[in-house]
Amino acid sequence: MPTTLSPDSLPPGTMRHGARVQIRVIGALILREMHTRYGRENIGYVWLFLEPMLLATMIAILHSRASNHFGNDLKPVPLSLIGYCNFMTFRSIFNRAEGALDANLPLLHHRTVSIVDVLVSRAILDAAGTWIAFTVLISLCVATGMANLPERPLILILGMILMVWLSIGLAMVVCAITHDRHAVGRLIHPLSYIMMPLSGAFFTMKSLPESIRNIFLYIPLAHVFExxxxxxxxxxxxxxxxxxxxxAWILISTFLGLLLLALARQRIHMP
Structure with missing residues (x-):
């Protein structure tokens, strides 16, 4: 009978062993981040999805009386939920990258922990919260007739994953350039708010005049929302x-982010 090695008995240095170690590291960092943000008092971890759900509900209510000016089946409530919930994913990952390196320096004493692990674990947590909020709210809309079921669910899921990946790539760049540059870090939060009306979250590219549309299509978020x-x-x-x-945006931002983080790591002097 052939024997099967358990994951814990895999020899160090193998790809499977390294992948398992990193999965454990990211899982531990997610639990640490959840406890740091939400603790265990009152409703605790429920805030993970309750906070984005409350914000998205307010946006949906504001759009509930809007006319269907995009025509056809693009109803205003599901359109706003798809746009706002996914923009919240981007904004949370992008904003939290500012100062992330300075705030997590003690974790870098551990050889298996890198700043990329910290950023990825934060991104997974932020994405999970907004995805849960979106799923609950859009399910209520479908149940009440305000929205239809998704026509191409695999493309929808792919778009949500690409939003997270793009956000992580840009977050790595932000994390690296804001280390030791606090003046630059102060621009990150205003920039994320400026990006909301420019991202295409609440309107379609088809509804814009061609001259303006061509400008908006330089913004990668517009392609994700489409x-x-x-x-x-x-x-x-x-x-x-x-x-x-x-x-191209996703791959270049990821590569540039990894490169800048490596350069920033060289400037850190651990006590």
Missing amino acids: MLRYGWFKTATPEFIDPMYLA
Whole structure:
């Protein structure tokens, strides 16, 4: 009978062993982050999704009386929920990257922990909170007839994953450039708010005049939101989604972020 090695008995240095170690590290960091943010008092970890749910509910209520000015099946409530919940994912990951290196220096004493692990664990936690909030709210909308079921769920899921990946890539860049540059760090939060009306979260590219649309399509978030709407709405089209442009942004930001973090790590003197 062939014997199967358990994950714990895998020899050090193998890819499977390294992957398992990193998964454990990220899992531990997620639990640490949850306890640091929410603690165990009152409703504790429920705030993970309750806070984004309350904010998204307010946005949905504001749009509930709006006319269906985008036409067809692009109803205002699901359109706003798809836009706002996914923008919250971006904003949370992007904003929390500022100062993340300074705040987590003690963790870098552990050889298996890197700042990338910290950023990824934070991103997973933020994405999980907004995804849970979105799932609950959109399910209520479907149940009450304010929204239809997604027409292309796999594309919708892909768009949500790409939003997280793009956010992590940009977060790594932000984390690296704001280390020892506190003046730059103060610009990150205002920049994320400026990005909200420019991201295409609340309007379609098709509704814009061509001259303005061409400017908005330079923003990678616009392509992600077009993908999300294409995944949910039957009449949405992939006309303004450029997969190669979006992939270039994701890969370049990830590579640049890793490079800048490595350079920043060299400037850190651990006691």
